[in-house]
Amino acid sequence: MLEPEAMMALFTQLVGTGRPDLVFLHGLFGRGKNWAGIARALADHDHTSVLFDLPNHGRSGWTDTFDYGCMADEVADELRLRLGSAASVSLVGHSMGGKVAMLLALRHPGLVKSLVVVDIAPDFSSKVVTNVPLVAAMRALDLESLSSRGEAERLLAAAVDDSAVRQFLLQNLKHTKEPGGRNGWQWELNLELLGDHLDEVAEWPEVEGVSYDGPVLWVAGADSPYIRPEHAPRMRQLFPRVRLVRIPGAGHWVHADAPAALTAELAPFLN
Missing domain, CATH: 3.40.50.1820 (Alpha/Beta hydrolase fold, catalytic domain)
Incomplete structure (x- = not known):
């Protein structure tokens, strides 16, 4: 359960x-x-x-x-x-x-x-710093123009070639309903904080x-x-x-x- x-x-x-x-x-x-x-x-x-x-x-x-x-x-x-x-x-x-x-x-x-x-x-x-490209790839997604999770995966694939890693990252991408019924997307994790503090995560x-x-x-x-x-x-x-x-x-x-x-x-x- x-x-x-x-x-x-x-x-x-x-x-x-x-x-x-x-x-x-x-x-x-x-x-x-x-x-x-x-x-x-x-x-x-x-x-x-x-x-x-x-x-x-x-x-x-x-x-x-x-x-x-x-x-x-x-x-x-x-x-x-x-x-x-x-x-x-x-x-x-x-x-x-x-x-x-x-x-x-x-x-x-x-x-x-x-x-x-x-x-x-x-x-x-020290291996935590290998997450820098992953952070950059997530930040590079234009969430305002994103149409689907499939599109997000295709865009991530240019920088993240491992399908399992892409799926792991995309579990944090949340579909939302914005005012007026427009579909939207947002990261559930605090990408700005975590991305800016990888050295502290590694410590x-x-x-x-x-x-x-x-x-x-x-x-x-x-x-x-x-x-x-x-x-x-x-x-x-x-x-x-x-x-x-x-x-x-x-x-x-x-x-x-x-x-x-x-x-x-x-x-x-x-x-």
């Missing part, structure tokens, strides 16, 4: 029935429903999931600045609001959402019974004197460059009970490239 809910400024979807015990945080330009397939598979293992749209993404509110700490605190506040002071969940974060998840576990350890960090490290993520906010002592599964796509050997000491310092697994045949979008293999790692860890 997939049900939409409005949680103050953050939009969520619920997958499964009963009290949620699992939370998913998506990556840059994504949204919570990107994890719906994995969440449905884990519902068969008796997990009920909350899929968050993080700030400036999907149907959640926009902000004037990009701040990982603020995002982590906002997700923590939403969890306490919905689940109460005794809230305790397993937290899964991918890429940008993985950094939010790591910070949430470090700043609010009582909320997190276990942590899964998917294809990101507590360090500067990792330094934290000193803290660690998270719960179990941590660190998942790397075997074909992805985001997690490197030099990241391991810092990861172990912050998360002493970390275990690294690599998913064969997967790039950075592990949950899209190898959903069955990822679910096979998540199910026993979460149980």
Whole structure:
């Protein structure tokens, strides 16, 4: 079961029935429903999931600045609001959402019974700058003259040759009805803020004197460059009970490239 809910400024979807015990945080330009397939598979293992749209993404509110700490605190506040002071969940974060998840576990350890960090490290993520052409391509679309989603894909194809990437970006293009019945289009994500702050998206906010002592599964796509050997000491310092697994045949979008293999790692860890 997939049900939409409005949680103050953050939009969520619920997958499964009963009290949620699992939370998913998506990556840059994504949204919570990107994890719906994995969440449905884990519902068969008796997990009920909350899929968050993080700030400036999907149907959640926009902000004037990009701040990982603020995002982590906002997700923590939403969890306490919905689940109460005794809230305790397993937290899964991918890429940008993985950094939010790591910070949430470090700043609010009582909320997190276990942590899964998917294809990101507590360090500067230099590959984020490869999103600059994607931002330029999205900004180049003339939304006022756009006639259809198909036309948007054709126009994007000139700069983005990967069909899967185009579809991923276009999930953020929303069809609207303007006054007078005229069709219109708009980006649901805060493209201006995110596009102007990619360096901040790539950063990792330094934290000193803290660690998270719960179990941590660190998942790397075997074909992805985001997690490197030099990241391991810092990861172990912050998360002493970390275990690294690599998913064969997967790039950075592990949950899209190898959903069955990822679910096979998540199910026993979460149980």
